[in-house]
Amino acid sequence: MTAPQPLTAGRVFEAGGRLAAESARFTGFGWMRGTSGNLSEVVTREPLRLAVTASGLDKGELTASDVAVVDPQGDPVAVEGVPPLVPSAEAGLHARVAALTGAGAVVHVHALNAVVAGHRWPGGVLLRDVETLKGIGRLAHDDEVVIPVIRNSQDMAELGDWFEAAYDPRTPAVIVASHGLYAWGSDLKKARHVTECVEWLLSYALAVG
Amino acid sequence: MTAPQPLTAGRVFEAGGRLAAESARFTGFGWMRGTSGNLSEVVTREPLRLAVTASGLDKGELTASDVAVVDPQGDPVAVEGVPPLVPSAEAGLHARVAALTGAGAVVHVHALNAVVAGHRWPGGVLLRDVETLKGIGRLAHDDEVVIPVIRNSQDMAELGDWFEAAYDPRTPAVIVASHGLYAWGSDLKKARHVTECVEWLLSYALAVG
Amino acid sequence: MTAPQPLTAGRVFEAGGRLAAESARFTGFGWMRGTSGNLSEVVTREPLRLAVTASGLDKGELTASDVAVVDPQGDPVAVEGVPPLVPSAEAGLHARVAALTGAGAVVHVHALNAVVAGHRWPGGVLLRDVETLKGIGRLAHDDEVVIPVIRNSQDMAELGDWFEAAYDPRTPAVIVASHGLYAWGSDLKKARHVTECVEWLLSYALAVG
Amino acid sequence: MTAPQPLTAGRVFEAGGRLAAESARFTGFGWMRGTSGNLSEVVTREPLRLAVTASGLDKGELTASDVAVVDPQGDPVAVEGVPPLVPSAEAGLHARVAALTGAGAVVHVHALNAVVAGHRWPGGVLLRDVETLKGIGRLAHDDEVVIPVIRNSQDMAELGDWFEAAYDPRTPAVIVASHGLYAWGSDLKKARHVTECVEWLLSYALAVG
Numbered sequence: 001m002t003a004p005q006p007l008t009a010g011r012v013f014e015a016g017g018r019l020a021a022e023s024a025r026f027t028g029f030g031w032m033r034g035t036s037g038n039l040s041e042v043v044t045r046e047p048l049r050l051a052v053t054a055s056g057l058d059k060g061e062l063t064a065s066d067v068a069v070v071d072p073q074g075d076p077v078a079v080e081g082v083p084p085l086v087p088s089a090e091a092g093l094h095a096r097v098a099a100l101t102g103a104g105a106v107v108h109v110h111a112l113n114a115v116v117a118g119h120r121w122p123g124g125v126l127l128r129d130v131e132t133l134k135g136i137g138r139l140a141h142d143d144e145v146v147i148p149v150i151r152n153s154q155d156m157a158e159l160g161d162w163f164e165a166a167y168d169p170r171t172p173a174v175i176v177a178s179h180g181l182y183a184w185g186s187d188l189k190k191a192r193h194v195t196e197c198v199e200w201l202l203s204y205a206l207a208v209g
Numbered sequence: 210m211t212a213p214q215p216l217t218a219g220r221v222f223e224a225g226g227r228l229a230a231e232s233a234r235f236t237g238f239g240w241m242r243g244t245s246g247n248l249s250e251v252v253t254r255e256p257l258r259l260a261v262t263a264s265g266l267d268k269g270e271l272t273a274s275d276v277a278v279v280d281p282q283g284d285p286v287a288v289e290g291v292p293p294l295v296p297s298a299e300a301g302l303h304a305r306v307a308a309l310t311g312a313g314a315v316v317h318v319h320a321l322n323a324v325v326a327g328h329r330w331p332g333g334v335l336l337r338d339v340e341t342l343k344g345i346g347r348l349a350h351d352d353e354v355v356i357p358v359i360r361n362s363q364d365m366a367e368l369g370d371w372f373e374a375a376y377d378p379r380t381p382a383v384i385v386a387s388h389g390l391y392a393w394g395s396d397l398k399k400a401r402h403v404t405e406c407v408e409w410l411l412s413y414a415l416a417v418g
Numbered sequence: 419m420t421a422p423q424p425l426t427a428g429r430v431f432e433a434g435g436r437l438a439a440e441s442a443r444f445t446g447f448g449w450m451r452g453t454s455g456n457l458s459e460v461v462t463r464e465p466l467r468l469a470v471t472a473s474g475l476d477k478g479e480l481t482a483s484d485v486a487v488v489d490p491q492g493d494p495v496a497v498e499g500v501p502p503l504v505p506s507a508e509a510g511l512h513a514r515v516a517a518l519t520g521a522g523a524v525v526h527v528h529a530l531n532a533v534v535a536g537h538r539w540p541g542g543v544l545l546r547d548v549e550t551l552k553g554i555g556r557l558a559h560d561d562e563v564v565i566p567v568i569r570n571s572q573d574m575a576e577l578g579d580w581f582e583a584a585y586d587p588r589t590p591a592v593i594v595a596s597h598g599l600y601a602w603g604s605d606l607k608k609a610r611h612v613t614e615c616v617e618w619l620l621s622y623a624l625a626v627g
Numbered sequence: 628m629t630a631p632q633p634l635t636a637g638r639v640f641e642a643g644g645r646l647a648a649e650s651a652r653f654t655g656f657g658w659m660r661g662t663s664g665n666l667s668e669v670v671t672r673e674p675l676r677l678a679v680t681a682s683g684l685d686k687g688e689l690t691a692s693d694v695a696v697v698d699p700q701g702d703p704v705a706v707e708g709v710p711p712l713v714p715s716a717e718a719g720l721h722a723r724v725a726a727l728t729g730a731g732a733v734v735h736v737h738a739l740n741a742v743v744a745g746h747r748w749p750g751g752v753l754l755r756d757v758e759t760l761k762g763i764g765r766l767a768h769d770d771e772v773v774i775p776v777i778r779n780s781q782d783m784a785e786l787g788d789w790f791e792a793a794y795d796p797r798t799p800a801v802i803v804a805s806h807g808l809y810a811w812g813s814d815l816k817k818a819r820h821v822t823e824c825v826e827w828l829l830s831y832a833l834a835v836g
Contacts, residue, residue, distance in 0.1 A: 033405035034344035058398065110341060112409065116416045131779060131806035132737060135661035140781060140806070152340060154349060179340035179349070189685065196660035200739065207743045242614035243553035267607065319550060321618065325625045361549060363558060388549035388558070451823035452762035476816065528759060530827065534834045570758060572767060597758035597767075 005044040007069070009081030015041040015051035016067030018188050022107070023053060025192070027060035031109035031199075035059065037180065038088035041105045041188055042098050048072045050095055050106075054085035072099055074156055092156030093163065093182070100164060101172070103184035105191040114181035117202040118149045120209070122177060124166075125149065127201050135197030136172055145171060147198065152179045173198040214253040216278070218290030224250040224260035225276030227397050231316070232262060234401070236269035240318035240408075244268065246389065247297035249279075250314045250397055251307050257281045259304055259315075263294035281308055283365055301365030302372065302391070309373060310381070312393035314400040323390035326411040327358045329418070331386060333375075334358065336410050344406030345381055354380060356407065361388040382407040423462040425487070427499030433459040433469035434485030436606050440525070441471060443610070445478035449527035449617075453477065455598065456506035459523045459606055460516050466490045468513055468524075472503035490517055492574055510574030511581065511600070518582060519590070521602035523609040532599035535620040536567045538627070540595060542584075543567065545619050553615030554590055563589060565616065570597040591616040632671040634696070636708030642668040642678035643694030645815050649734070650680060652819070654687035658736035658826075662686065664807065665715035667697075668732045668815055669725050675699045677722055677733075681712035699726055701783055719783030720790065720809070727791060728799070730811035732818040741808035744829040745776045747836070749804060751793075752776065754828050762824030763799055772798060774825065779806040800825040 019039045026032050026039075037059055040052040053059065054066045068085045069077045074092025076084060088094075094106045117125050125147040127133060131140045138145050148166035153159045163174060163182075172194050173183040183198050185191035228248045235241050235248075246268055249261040262268065263275045277294045278286045283301025285293060297303075303315045326334050334356040336342060340349045347354050357375035362368045372383060372391075381403050382392040392407050394400035437457045444450050444457075455477055458470040471477065472484045486503045487495045492510025494502060506512075512524045535543050543565040545551060549558045556563050566584035571577045581592060581600075590612050591601040601616050603609035646666045653659050653666075664686055667679040680686065681693045695712045696704045701719025703711060715721075721733045744752050752774040754760060758767045765772050775793035780786045790801060790809075799821050800810040810825050812818035 030409075033409045034341070034402040036341060036344055036406070058402070110409065112412055112416065115339075115413060119417045129779075129805050130742075131803075132661070132663060135663055140779065152338075152349065176340075178338050193661040193685070197663070200657075200660045200737065203739055204742060207739065208746045239618075242618045243550070243611040245550060245553055245615070267611070319618065321621055321625065324548075324622060328626045361547075361558065385549075387547050448827075451827045452759070452820035454759060454762055454824070476820070528827065530830055530834065533757075533831060537835045570756075570767065594758075596756050 007044050012051050012082050013064045017064035020062035023059040023062050026109050031111040032059035036110040038108050040094040052087050052091045055088045096160035104186045105188035106184045107191045107195045108182050110180040111199045113203045118175040118177040132197050149175045216253050221291050222273045226273035229271035232268040232271050235318050240320040241268035245319040247317050249303040261296050261300045264297045305369035313395045314397035315393045316400045316404045317391050319389040320408045322412045327384040327386040341406050358384045425462050430469050430500050431482045435482035438480035441477040441480050444527050449529040450477035455527040458512040470505050470509045473506045514578035522604045523606035524602045525609045525613045526600050528598040529617045531621045536593040536595040550615050567593045634671050639709050640691045644691035647689035650686040650689050653736050658738040659686035663737040665735050667721040679714050679718045682715045723787035731813045732815035733811045734818045734822045735809050737807040738826045740830045745802040745804040759824050776802045
């Protein structure tokens, strides 16, 4: 049994700086148009607390303090020295993903091809025999991979239930239909790599499918 | 009844600096090829005066002083300390949009997919049940959104009339067929976000439609 | 009758600096892959002398001195203080374009959509009723514009003859089939704007045609 | 018979710096998503030793020391002063390409259009009568060029055999189906240019084919 980890403003802002840098990267890819999308990092596991990008801001212009801390329900948690910003409305799903998958970071972006793929294959996107599958922890040969597609909802509890029902522990991504992509990894850099590979795979599937 | 706001060179150049920065951003997106497109900000509401990007310049290279001030007809207005540049020919439509919608900033870009969508759906582009609709102030579910498409004209009064006839107060964008996109918001950053979201939505509509 | 203009190393390198900057821009657009494409500026009109990008270099990495001076046949001309670099093999066509059209600058890029459009419409690309036509000096309404498409050749004299036969003084661009795009303007910035607008128009034609 | 060349840490890190710069460039093109792809340079020819990008790292963030040295089988070789990093699993194929072709540098990227082209033309991609073929050392006219497509494998010896069977000394690139592109040149800059031109040619083939 681990001792509770200290949840300090310093750790929150360190996470915020990383979230800001990755958000700027994804904005450059065109995956966070307007103020869409949000990123999170687990800052403590017990109790589960996530640093998540604040709501309503341009994701290409975030600073380390444009961050909120949330609990497993996505509700704000007060941390001394951290001004209380409104977390993304989707923070509850981030927390659910982190709790269920054990991920240390979660990426949610409105990558166009992910939404197009979700529209084309509402039952899930089948991928098989592509080298880039190794980039999401699967095999390049003879491994049937399905990126689940779940319906969209504004109710994070409902969305979380659908996510949980569709979740395959071997596959670190899910498409929310008519909405965007969720992808995750052990840390934020790994989550970035998974996101990039899934988007590549979905673009490939659309091009040849 | 509000007192008249002072219209100073300083305020005009501050607006010009913001217009230049946003123009450079949209140029980077490929939405202002050649010297196409123009952006404006309302600098005073009563009387209505807009700072609008000057005509004929590369939109990736503007400076804060590459700006003209216009009245509700798009005609130049002299401001002490502001060298008189030629406003964009489309300044009259910017002013009409600002007057009718109450917007604080108007973006006009030649985003390729907007013009392609206007060609494909000359009666308007129907969007429904997409999360990104929230980025333009609409609902992600069960909300029928139509981006109006109006005919192109070189007569800004005529174009303004068509805009007014097609205008739906709930929808902050209109496509001018064979020409480009107009989008607006309460301030320039909001207008940027709306523009980005509309372009994403139109690209999505083309991809799945 | 004008006096002969002095052809100094300084003027050549000034032109070379502008050619390098524009080449880097077009490289960023993906229009000068490998070492493809070349740009030129007229440095003296009588006799006709052009500064043209040197052959075989990466167009994203040019410096002001990566430039050669050529005569109307595209043959190198010695200029004191200018190290003799090999001009692009296509310099002869640049000179022919400058002589025939009166352009002050010529852009030749391997923009993918221009070559695709040339393949799709080998008899010329018809454009009409598009606002962006104003960016190449034509009308937005009721003006039938044809971007000529000529066959490819390694013989610049032959290519020049075909260019001359296809040339319409109202249209500042021509596609060389299976090869790339030539566009021109009164100076290099204007040639850039024309190139950008033509590429946009060809992309639009492909998307809706 | 040449004297053995000295294999120093300095030469390895010089190569590593060049590999890092090119990797960042290709990452910017979207051709090295996640941690995919790898680049190499021959540092000594006798015995054959390659500097190859280290495994599992983000290719947009490499430094000069993120490099491993391998022998013709792709196995790590100790070099004094060079910390032993794990070479890319594909280092064995890089070495095989360098040995067979005499190339001084090898590029392997997951360029989407290359994989799409390999899917569309599993027997090889036929290219003919395109100017950009000159960028890979072929002719712009009447020269039938086939970019070979070989099957994917995780066994570098097997992949190497297939590569050798498909190899045409006139063509400096091969597609590994469902995987990515290999391209090479006398040095790293030339390999970059070949890679760019091949990708352009494959994109063109897909657009018109």
